[in-house]
Amino acid sequence: MSLTSTDIRSGSHLRIGLSWLLRNHIWVFLALTVAVFSLASPYFLTANNIGNILTQGAFIGILAIGMTMVMIDGEIDLSVGATLALASALAIGLQTHIGIWPAVFVGLLSGAALGFLNGTLVALSGMHSFIVTLGGLIGIRGLVFVYTGENALMVPDFSYTEIPEIYLGPISMTAIIFFGLAFFFQWILSSTRHGRETYAVGDNIEAAHDAGINVKRHKIINFTLCGTLAAVCGILLSMRLGTAEPNAGRIWELWTIIAVVLGGTRLQGGFGSMWMTIGGVLTLAVLRNGLRLLNTPNYVELMVMGAVLILALVLDKLLKRQEAT
Amino acid sequence: MSQAILKVEGITKTFPGVKALDNVSFDIRPGEVHALVGENGAGKSTLMKTLAGLHRCDGGEIFYQGAPLSLSGPLDARRKGILLIHQELSLSPELSVAENIYLGAWQTNRFGMLKKRELRRNATTALEALGCGFGPDVRLGTLSVAMQQMVEIARAEAFSANVVIFDEPTASLTDSEKDQLFQTIRGLKARGVGIVYISHKMDEIFDITDRITVLRDGQVQGTVDTADTDLNQITRMMIGRTLDAYFVKAKAEFGDEVLRVEGLSKRGLFSDASFSVRQGEVLGLYGLVGAGRSELVETVFGVRRADAGRLFWKGREIDWPTPRQSIDMGMALVPESRKEQGLVLMMGGRENTSLPHLRRFSDLTVMNRAREMAVYEKYRSALSIKTTGPDQAVSQLSGGNQQKFVLAKWLCAEPGLIILDEPTRGIDVGSKSAIHELIADLAEQGLAVIVISSEMPEVLGVSHRVLAMSEGSIVAEFKGDAMTEEHLIDSVSHAREPVAAE
Amino acid sequence: MRRHGLIIAFLVFLVGVAVNASAFLTPGNIMDVLRQVSITGLMAVGVTFVVLTGRLDLSVGSLLTLLTVIVVDQHNVVGPFPAIMMTLLAGACIGAFNGVLVGFVGLNALIVTLAMLSFLQGLVLFYSGGSNVNVENAQATWFAVFGRGTFLGLPVPVVIFLLGALIAGLVLQFTSFGRKVYGVGGNETASIFSGIDARWTVFWTYVISGLATGVAAIVMGSRVMGAQNTIGQGYELTVLAGIILGGTSLLGGSGSIWRTVIGISMLGFIQNGLLLLGFPYYVQWLVTWVIIIIAVWIDLGAKRGRIFA
């Protein structure tokens, strides 16, 4: 259900259903892609593959949760890819010095700190977050290289990679964490003060400010959350790979934005939800996995992703127009 | 009279380049409606924003309930009982009504969860106290402007405010909505609330207020009891002279027909609209907010597309034009919302003025600055617009001066037909009567003029002929002696039954 | 002072590096830097038009790759002049495609051009089959003049860049099209009410961006005399960083070409200066980060007369 609105002109159940669908069309899209790939590949609808999709999607998914918070605020965070690389490098690199869990904690902290820095810069300077975090995208990657000295860092003990190897049926721990976080943040959005403020700030920042919401502090919190979630993603990635690549997470920020927008959350803020983001993340994961199962060459995959994205936007546009009349 | 509830002493506020408030003192007593009037840019909104914790003043003191007041921010002001209802609505369209009423002040439990039930209940109480016809769960964006304003006013109930400030609340309300608002204000007043009322509409000022404070160039010109004063005195205090006439009607000498519209329809907005206007004629278009007048003229101008209908320009039938073609033909539309539709706020007055006529101000696409400056200067002085220079961003100007630039940009094309959508909304009396004179002038020069207004005296005062519009249909036409307030009200309030044209 | 805070900051930086690296402010090095930024500079000049309307173009990096591959490959097939024409045409067409989607269909520019980035990358791989292409008769073709020649003692890429910037600057400042670009960027609705067809204006800015990338690709192809299918990777971010550094607002309506030229040159001098000072390249990223934040902040602060928002 869309929790952000109640339609005043609500008529029959059919109409409510239709308007729900219009606001959540990503699920239709997801069902469609799933149907297509199930028909096209016998391996697609296997428990094992579904498990893979969920795990693979979870990484972008966790980034997307933070991005959704920031985007509903009407902002954007381009630095999540670099942030996750730093967190993963710290979580692995510090293990020999301070032990596994303290290292993981420091990794998380680094994400929170960078998110805090982004948020503070946005709030204090009044610069567009696109600019601030574009700077971060470049500079934080520099920090990663300074720390790793250009090398991929490896865990001292590969049992670290078995931490997320807990399964609930075919569903991995990573996927569970993703869904857990998504539900938690959906609850934040719909039921807590901070969540409602997020909509208020993104929707009409003047009104939110005039109503006494501390817009600056609010944005700093959301950027910090976004950075922390990027770090969570980085740490899970380090557990998956057993290695911290200095180039980890390159262009993931773009995939993340694509997933969130595909879901229906608006770039200009004020509208969106975690449900939509889950839909977008899964659609993206299904598309990438399905194309791989169909053995499509690399260039086809790139072209299909581009085309689908544009298609989704056009569809969204058409549906909105439909809704308007 | 009782002790002042809020007292301002000698406050000063400077913006870069402007002294918005200069040693201002005034007070508000419980149970009174205190009017604040003044020209555009006099500093009214600034003064009120200072009281509501949105601006910090540079000097001076504020006393609230006898003690010096220091505000940490707008929420603090609201919590202490000072509520500002903004000139531009200050709400969040995606949130529900209940959430908007308590915007930023939501109660939460120990776990940071919203007390949704309590929020709803309190909001319902506040809405019922005002007699609003909608519930707390409605998404705000689906409400009309008047309803949204009621949501803002509901905050006064919700926070049990002691001081409520209305900054031009009736700018986008119809007369009946205004009456409802006034009832609400009287209700607040009866409960001992001190009310500040800012408006450019003098009839309202004399209708509802007890005292009037006049502001001019950031300074207080004086405070008078409403009962002891009259329009002329207030006008003189505001603009330093008196006005002989508030409405001027152009001489009724009509030439050829300029525009004729037949059977114009657009699903969901208006249907079967037909009218025509001649050279030298001022055609009024009256209706309640939401009647579809703006949409109708926007369609004629070409910003929107019609579903059906025919359009005749100077007797010849033409295809539906684009705005560009309309402008080139000699049509001009002064849109109702200056900030969204009228101006490029970061451009200066010069560039805004020439924006619709780039071809006229350029030679082979190269802009001719001298020609641009000459025209800019002509209309700036003709409309006496206050700026620091041709390139000062119009966003820095007061609302009234902005509105004058919107007029300038259309007048400089010397069009054959000018459509004015709420041209005097938010404009002070002095400028307002200047605009009325201008309308008369234009008509006498042979232009056809269409004026949309929700102010009945205005529409009757300036027009030769009035169309009444209701729910997307033109329901009646009045001219001559039939142009009376009673007829107009009558026609638009019987929405579905067509009133015989006289 | 307000308008020139950017230039002052830039000069301070230049002097700072020059004191520590004697080779830095030599005419030879300055020419080198200008030549190096000429490719991103040309692209940035085109993208500035798009940004001024309040939109983005992230596809230019992939487009540069595609067009460089096309110009080099076609040079071997149809000869230099037709290859150049084809490249410019292809650039304009892809720009036009973006322009239709953003301007006419009204899709979000960030996402459209992001999708295009992916799509064009695929197209490059499809076109080149993954292999590198080279100009076969590199010694014998006049095509080399764009990347390697000199004109009146100036490297031709620099001449093309500065000439492109000059033309673009004049168009923006003094023509009615330029006014439309600022109008649409400043307030689209008001511009539509003023009879400006915002859709066409936006459309043309994307065509300009595509064309400028085409010119950049010609310079690139001529400079390298070959192309690989990653050659333009990441250039979109450099271009955007340059534009932003110059202080052009991403919200549209404010900014200018000279600012872009300064911004993109600043990036070039930062990169070059740190190289000369012997820092590892990733320090350059850190410095770029800090400089973007500080420069844009100061610029913004000067415009609003206050440092903090």
Next chain:
Amino acid sequence: QEAPDWLGGELKKPLSETRIGITVLYPGSNAYQAKYAETAESYSEELGIQATVMDPQGDPAVQFNQIQDMASQRLDALVVWPTSQNALIPAIRNASRSDIPVITSNSPIGEAGRRYVVAHTGPDDCAQAEQAAEMLGDALGGEGDIVVVEGTPGYSVSILRKNCFLDKLADEYPDVTILASQTAEWNREKAQTVMETYLTQFGDEIDGVYAFDDGMGLGVISALQGAGKEPGEVKVVTCNQFGEGWDAMKAGWHSGSNKQSPVDDAILAIQTAVKVANGIEVPEMQGIDTPKVLPENVDEFDRPTW
């Protein structure tokens, strides 16, 4: 079906039912990778096996997913050209645990993961870098000042080509000094830019250049030409010669590289995979030759078609 000669055993099932997954990446030098991928496809077709070739686009996490997806399709064998030495170990471990044999090709994975890999085939990046050090050291007569143009940092190829080169140089040519080392991200144009800056900075001090691959080497040569240098005035040495590099060497601009054939590389990997799929023993390590190519012996080699 008749087993091919090279198989050295019986076919367990027809080649047409043998399914092999290949995920290849060689960051930057796409010409080599393209030829590799092309050969892999054409050779698989020739054999009549079902092969899937994928490109992880330089991202180990993507390659990780690819390995996972291929494992879930229960392929007979996987050929992995790792983007990262260690990041793929868990994925390879999981594949091997679900009894899908994995062969690494071209660059090896880290020590910790070797036991999950049935075999490794391909050239030795480290040996190539050492060859480059030797060729450059010899060309300079054992002493001089050089600059280095690196590939995109952080990838295993870059790391090997850097560290092995530096170690060799330090050991055997102590009088060769490194003036500066910078990345050009496997990009020819950026290599040119980096070299131009070096020339400004050090001028005639530069006696030699080491570029991690031939593409960047060509950028370096363009810069030298632009600076008015004569062929051979500055010695340029690279790894892994391309067609154009071969031309440049003949023209005297290029002082040393090594021949590494993507064709041999791909064929060896696929043959090994087919063997493994049929349960035939294979050596743990099979190399392909990477002979030094020097101006003296350049005519003995065909011009590379990649």
